Amino acid sequence: xxxxxxxxxxxxxxxxAKFKTFGCGSAIASSSLATEWLKGKTVDQALAIKNxxxxxxxxxxxxxxxxxxxxxxxxxxxxxxxxxxxVAEGKTAEKQPQPTA
Amino acid sequence: xxxxxxxxxxxHATTPADPRxxxxxxxxxxxxxxxxxxxxxxxxxEAEEAVEKARKQVADLIGANAKEIVxxxxxxxxxxxxIKGVAEMYREKGNHIITAVTEHKAVIDTCKRLEKxxxxxxxxxxxxDGRISLDELKAAISDKTxxxxxMAANNEIGVLQPIAEIGAIAKEKGILFHTDAVQMVGKxxxxxxxxxxxxxxxxxxxxxxPKGVGALYVRRRNPRVLLAPIIDGGGHERGMRSGTLNVTGxxxxxxAAELCRQEMASExxxxxxxxxYLNDKLHKNLDEIYVNGSVEHxxxxxxxxxxxxVEGESLLMGINDVAVSSGSACTSASLEPSYxxxxxxxxxxxxxxxxxxxxxxxxxxxxxxxxxxxxxxxVTRLREMSxxxxxxxxxxxxxxxxxxxxxxxxxxxxxxxxxxxxxTSTSARASSxxxxxxxx
Numbered sequence: 001x002x003x004x005x006x007x008x009x010x011x012x013x014x015x016x017a018k019f020k021t022f023g024c025g026s027a028i029a030s031s032s033l034a035t036e037w038l039k040g041k042t043v044d045q046a047l048a049i050k051n052x053x054x055x056x057x058x059x060x061x062x063x064x065x066x067x068x069x070x071x072x073x074x075x076x077x078x079x080x081x082x083x084x085x086x087v088a089e090g091k092t093a094e095k096q097p098q099p100t101a
Numbered sequence: 102x103x104x105x106x107x108x109x110x111x112x113h114a115t116t117p118a119d120p121r122x123x124x125x126x127x128x129x130x131x132x133x134x135x136x137x138x139x140x141x142x143x144x145x146x147e148a149e150e151a152v153e154k155a156r157k158q159v160a161d162l163i164g165a166n167a168k169e170i171v172x173x174x175x176x177x178x179x180x181x182x183x184i185k186g187v188a189e190m191y192r193e194k195g196n197h198i199i200t201a202v203t204e205h206k207a208v209i210d211t212c213k214r215l216e217k218x219x220x221x222x223x224x225x226x227x228x229x230d231g232r233i234s235l236d237e238l239k240a241a242i243s244d245k246t247x248x249x250x251x252m253a254a255n256n257e258i259g260v261l262q263p264i265a266e267i268g269a270i271a272k273e274k275g276i277l278f279h280t281d282a283v284q285m286v287g288k289x290x291x292x293x294x295x296x297x298x299x300x301x302x303x304x305x306x307x308x309x310x311p312k313g314v315g316a317l318y319v320r321r322r323n324p325r326v327l328l329a330p331i332i333d334g335g336g337h338e339r340g341m342r343s344g345t346l347n348v349t350g351x352x353x354x355x356x357a358a359e360l361c362r363q364e365m366a367s368e369x370x371x372x373x374x375x376x377x378y379l380n381d382k383l384h385k386n387l388d389e390i391y392v393n394g395s396v397e398h399x400x401x402x403x404x405x406x407x408x409x410x411v412e413g414e415s416l417l418m419g420i421n422d423v424a425v426s427s428g429s430a431c432t433s434a435s436l437e438p439s440y441x442x443x444x445x446x447x448x449x450x451x452x453x454x455x456x457x458x459x460x461x462x463x464x465x466x467x468x469x470x471x472x473x474x475x476x477x478x479x480v481t482r483l484r485e486m487s488x489x490x491x492x493x494x495x496x497x498x499x500x501x502x503x504x505x506x507x508x509x510x511x512x513x514x515x516x517x518x519x520x521x522x523x524x525t526s527t528s529a530r531a532s533s534x535x536x537x538x539x540x541x
Contacts, residue, residue: 001488002488002491019486020486020487020488020491021486021487021488022410022411022412022487022488022489022490023412023415024412024414024415024418024429025414025415025418027412027415028415028483028486
């Protein structure tokens with residue numbers, strides 16, 4: 001699962017989000033839903049997205065819960081990567097893909 | 102010709118009953134409803150006569166004598182009866198059984214049960230092409246070996262085992278040989294005497310007959326195989342399988358066997374051409390796809406392909422108007438990918454990416470074209486959103502990237518984002534996500 005976010009440097013709002021996923025339908029749907037939810041949120045709001053919300057929205061069966069966990073982890077990793085780059089490079093609008101799983 | 106959707110291409114799982122089979126069965130539900138074991142009135146006689154006719158039809162399909170056919174509820178029961186029956190009957194002779202890792206669960210789990218009861222079981226590995234090694238088989242044989250059970254054709258990859266050679270080895274060593282022939286019988290020639298098979302499990306619903314009926318071929322001469330029954334009762338089927346006979350099912354099984362015997366040659370040739378056409382077309386349209394198992398030693402109607410960098414279940418969801426099956430873990434509750442593909446050394450990735458195609462009596466060229474086109478489309482789309490395929494594609498075009506990177510450092514980012522855009526807008530799976538975005 002790969003998640004890319006594009007953050008507006010002035011407002012801290014996520015303008016755009018993209019995903020790439022190798023996995024079952026539930027994993028693809030979870031990451032797709034994550035990108036839809038990320039758009040328009042601030043970086044800190046994004047961190048509040050929980051895998052249980054993804055499970056509820058997609059009605060995932062118990063055997064597919066781990067797919068939603070992957071999506072939550074991907075969001076966290078992408079935001080962490082963004083923050084790290086902010087510190088390292090100053091204001092960076094676009095960030096590079098972040099492999100998480 | 103218009104194609105009727107969904108398309109059924111899972112003929113290894115089951116087959117629809119041939120209308121001619123159903124027609125033969127119908128009178129035995131109402132008109133000739135007798136119990137084949139009722140010896141003292143015409144109702145019973147009629148039923149018995151029908152069963153004996155079917156027994157002959159099934160026997161003829163595999164070159165056996167009618168007396169060597171024991172009707173059961175299906176191949177799982179046949180496998181159980183053969184393995185447990187021999188294990189108990191020949192216990193004094195030995196306690197060792199040889200089988201293979203790619204066997205059907207009906208064989209493997211039966212062997213596992215026997216291991217708990219003190220039997221020793223050797224599970225032979227398979228080679229990359231899915232076939233066992235005859236040298237390894239010979240090496241596994243000991244003076245305690247009482248049974249070799251190796252399937253004729255694999256249900257997932259359609260690979261044919263060297264049954265005749267195994268039969269010869271078993272005969273030479275005086276060991277009984279059972280084969281689960283469910284997928285092979287009725288599809289390609291199978292003769293118990295040519296192949297030196299002592300027992301063979303058969304199933305009606307894999308050969309366009311009804312579900313719930315199968316048979317075990319049990320050799321009566323040279324050698325005479327003795328089986329301890331696993332179901333006790335009225336002593337039906339020569340005491341090997343008690344229980345009132347499923348007369349309607351058996352009649353259907355017999356008719357289905359007869360049709361296969363008459364039409365097998367032309368049908369398998371037609372299906373082989375269609376299967377090869379499907380395989381060629383997929384290979385032409387897509388890169389990085391691999392046929393699992395031997396191409397040479399294979400059922401004519403089977404194709405099992407791994408589509409690298411795409412996960413099997415998401416592929417199945419993408420082609421939801423085509424019924425096929427996958428070795429992907431995501432289609433099973435256990436989260437374990439196909440043990441058969443893993444046994445070939447395919448690696449988890451390729452096992453997860455596999456699709457099994459089973460062609461059959463009513464598969465048309467139009468259907469094959471539809472499936473090939475649809476798959477090409479879906480695999481391409483899923484690869485567009487696969488980070489793994491991305492990495493490979495990038496590596497392959499690394500030189501190109503380097504040249505472009507020199508002219509413009511942002512080319513790559515823009516190209517990637519354009520590709521993602523396309524992916525999202527065409528993704529069926531993203532529709533639910535879009536719906537939620539609209540409401541949030």
